[in-house]
Amino acid sequence: MRVKAFQRIRSFLLVRLESISMTSKMQVFTQKRNPITGSTEWDVQHEDYDFHQEIARSAFADMLHDTERNKKYHRALQLAIEKMHEAGKKANVLDIGTGTGLLSIMAARCGADTITACEAFKPMAECCLKILQRNGVADKITVVPKRSTDMTVGEDGDMKEKANILVTEVFDTELIGEGALSTFSHAHEYLLEEDCIVVPDSAVIYAQVVECPTLQKWNKLNDLADEDLEVILRTPQKMKDCAGSAAVHDVQLSQLPRHAFTELSDQIPVFYYDWSGRSPIDMKRTVKQEFTVSNTGQAQIVFMWWELNMDPEGKICLSCAPWWAHPDADLSSDRPQDSIPWRDHWMQAVYYLPQEITVQKDSEVSLVSCQDEYSLWFYLEDEKTKRKHYKRPICECGVHMSISRTHVSYLNDGKRSKKLLAQLKEDLVADAVVLDLNGSSFLGLAAAKMGAKTVYIIENMNLNIGILNDYIKENDIQNAIVLPEVTDEVLEKITNVVCDPNFSCAILPWENLKVAYLLYRYRSKLKDFVPVIPESCEFWAMPVEFQDLHKIRIPLGMCEGIDMSIFDSLVESSRVISDAEMEAQPLWEYPCRCRGVPRKIIDIHFKDLKVTYACDGANPIVDSKSEGSHSVNGFAIWAVWIVGGKPISSGPVEWPVVGDRVNWDMHTRQAVKILKTSKIVSDSDKWSYQVACDLEKGQFNLNLDWVNEES
Template identity: 35%
Template sequence: MKIFCGRANPTTGAVEWVEEDEHYDYHQEIARSSYADMLHDTDRNEKYYMGIRAAVRRVKARGQKAIVLDIGTGTGLLSMMAVTAGADFCYGIEVFKPMADVAEKIVEKNGFSAKIKIINKHSTEVRVGPDGDMKGRANILITELFDTELIGEGALPSYEHAHKHLVQEEWEAVPHRATVYAQVVESKRMWSWNKLLPLRVLCKARNREISILPFSAMEKCPGAPSVYDIQINQVPQSDFKPLSDVISMFSLDFSKHVSSNLASHNVLFKPVTSGKTQVILSWWDIDMDPSGTIKCTMEPYWVSSTPHKTLWRDHWMQCVYFPPEEESIVQGESMCLTAHHDDYCLWYSIQRVRDGEDGNLPVAAVERPICKCQAHMLWNRSRFGELNDQQRMDQYMRALEKVLNPTSVCLCISDGSLLPVLAHCLGVDQVFTVEISSVSHGLMEKIFRANRLEDKIKVIEKRPELLTPVDLEHKKVSVLIGEPFFTTSLLPWHNLYFWYARTAVDGHLINNATILPQSASLYTMVVEFKDLWRIRSPCGTCEGFDVSAMDEMIKHSLNFRESQEAEPHPLWEYPCRSLSDPEKVMTFDFRQVVPEQVLSTEGSLKLIRDGDAHGAVLWMEYHLTEEISVNTGLLQILNEKGDCHWNPHRKQAVYFFRSILEPATVSSCPTDVTYSIEFNPKKGELAMNYKFLV
């Protein structure tokens, strides 16, 4: 059996369906999941264990057998905890078959097969009865169905069904309840992740300031329907101003019937200071027992009583929500924050409270945010932040000033780029820009129209290789520009699609045409992560249970392909230290067409700092001109410890060393890490390998 998976093709700039081996899901999806992170979450595991033991004791105190239903059992860890705590039998439900197979191996290896039954079904398909999946209903319900947004993995429908069909009339729940919290803040940085803001760029060539404005529908758009989940603990307090205290929005009691219907929860508050309502930060905690003495919390550092000891988790982070429009509020005035949710999503709205409404405020009917301007359909949060980066735009303006003049014929190839606006403002009358999709075409025309440039910039809705002289009005291009940025790119080198597009339009360029950027360099560096390494680290035993079958799966995955694959991660969210100096390992010259031969390089990175070498980071730097470059990776090594400052708008590539999975492979401290990197022009991909020298 073959499986087809979507993958970015850097040579075409498109997502294509690629035929994978039948074991693809088994080797790739689980290895790339958060299971290892969860198993390493000691606080989570300990709190679940305490809650499960307490629930079993309560059931036994009533003179009943403890029959456990564990929905989303994963590795079977919570089921094994239940049996160890004295449960008489446990049903572990896992819908993903490869994971269910692993759970069965782990349960068997730990000697629990007689008391734990793994059921490979969705919980809503489980049947109870003599011939069913479960012989009888359970009286203890254990779940780990939560994501960063709490309900995004379908917790509410699963609970609703379980309460009606799978548990007894009286049941214990672990967790017992969940509570959602919110805080209203003003943050210029976070607001820049949500809207295209007015940009003002200084044009020295024409001695004037250029303004680039969004169109009105974009300014009022409700935004993306999905939550923005990030490691909010990496955002310094200087980047936001709290406008409210922390607000407890609502709780869900899992020991009672739960509804997945649309609901809203009003909470009145008075702003602690005046400002603009730009962001609602949100998180949750769970009580493992009815008394709330066993608590697992996602609270950020500025809320915690021990801010320097906040726990790191990647499977549960914090949420950033945006109101449709920013609104000025005044300290002390009466406001209402409303949390809305359906069966899978959560969103917020804010309204003023008139005199006399304080005690009986009607729930505001606010629909789930859906993008109406099309920008949120094309640009992710990081892209909005990148387009709003004033310093970055100034760099592009300085570079364009060096290569453009009024007689230039300019062609831009980049998804949703503002460079054509800058080119026209520099006096270029012949500006063409390529947009591959009709949605992107429509979006850019709206932006150009808002800036009265609809007749000045011609948008061509075609793939670059399909351009004809007619599209370019029979003119030869003298300056080809790009950021480069393409929405299908996942890894840093995927934006080398610009090189392939440049090659495709070579016949439309004049001799010695200017290409901006003129080249790109690939950099690499060995790092020690503060926490990110945990997502690929072996678990071995967890709370005394052998879960090494999970490690075997991840190890098998990393050996599945000919070489390890790098993974995209936004490293501004994941602190790390450089253990080597950054090194330029490969350069791609856009002034020449893509070569036919493979590009390869070898070298070594000398370790100049002590630490655990968890992996190598790779990133691209684009050389716009000889003097001006844009770095998408390491911006600065901050101190002698090697702490790193990363570009916040792009993801970097992380190549985890096998020594994370096989610590015994490094018998003594390494002094160097050797690398071999190969770029295959036919596939547009990098193959890489790193080895320790001791």
């Protein structure tokens, strides 16, 4: 499953108490942090909130919509069962991690003699039983609600005899991150016959060394420079030298602009995994491979992907490669990335090398690939850089522990920074006393270097404070003071307020309205007409047609001829209880088309904290120039910050044209509402929104939907 950061990490404290409702059902208080106010708040939730949240999170999303995956598993199963029967043996199938039972039902339809399906997640095991019943195969499949490593074989065991066919899908972006190595090892030792057939039979991990300044912005902080390229803040040396984090960065690499990286190597097969049992599985290993450098450049990053050989003969291959390395890509197409299967459960991985190395074309260097039971990491060596040990990289500078990769890339967005710095230079008065509302950015420190008398920075997270102090020391800043909270005495001195409008704790775009909330709190103590950067904020929304992203939410219905409506109902009912309608996504990775003129829905001016709601009404899906009907499967929402009278968009980087693909900002995430079903719309269809913003309480609520013409 995808590792990506788009799911919020929250701490839930559960307290049960009787509801006063007639049904006498229990309810749950969930404790969560309001990212705008920073305070802890209580929500009353369904008594089985955690239970339903777990179901919603384990929905397999686009995995079961992956037609190529489904068909190749089906064909490999068919061949395995036929091979057993041709050898005069029964085909006894074990399906590990069956989920909905899809692979087990396929095995039944292929003529397997016995099928045992194990599923440790009890709600899914119960759902699987109902799906088997609905599809008329309940009598052919035994469901064991256990982990495979807890199963037993014998007269009184979970299986009477060992299986001779194993089918399983226990892979993630890193291939082995979900415990595939231990799962296969245990199965071969305790659950499978010696001459069994395994689907898939084997796997290969590929790596490619590249120079990619674009993605390197997600890894290490650059010096902060103004529009004249003068360095305002130097990045501390400890941050430049830090090995970073070994945690995988999963990315839809096929959406990365081709000009954004330079290949320094061909694709290199670094690890081979034999799932069949013919050879032992190594839980830990290091492989060093020499290769010839294909282009001169700065080796910064390793791209990784893998492929599955579904059958022992290697005739059925399932590849997760990006388009330029994919065996089925149409390289003659204008958009070859659209010619390969789309997946969000198996993406490509990015690993940042602990140390950059300059390499010359045609020279020989070594890629060192390391693997433990659950993860991978990489080193690069030339004649000058040799290591005795290849331990997993650990962050020692604090940046990789306290700041998300998306926020690091935001801070490295030079175009945005230069606009903020230019306005800061213009606004600073003589003997300026500056208040910086965002300690997870460096605008306040920049003000200190640009001539402010004193700068007060609000920050209460210890890791962020440590980063600020490192910058203060590196840049010899004497006039910056970091405070967890600002006092009335300080507020009365302030001549300028600055706030880079992207907080490290914010996920959804409106969570950056912390700037407005803080200004509301402090406004009675601040002097009149104190200049504020940014000066205002707008939120925009538009209907879109996602090319693929909607697959993570839409129902399955029929999947490979198998009725999955029971699963759809289970997931949908759980989502209603546990999931918010809006979620954050980095839309540059997920192509979509604009299906309606963008609409400004709210405007907030920070000078007087005036909130202006755009006229709430019906908005046409398409403009007057468009003809015919179109498909809409979601809405996109983003913020625009006004600095010096000019917009800085955290959404489209250029004005969207109805019907065209949208070019999204790569350094922020946008809010998305995915519709349960795609809607075919025409000029007569309209959408509406309801928005409420309470600056005093730090609350923002938004709802988008179709206009009900009948009402």
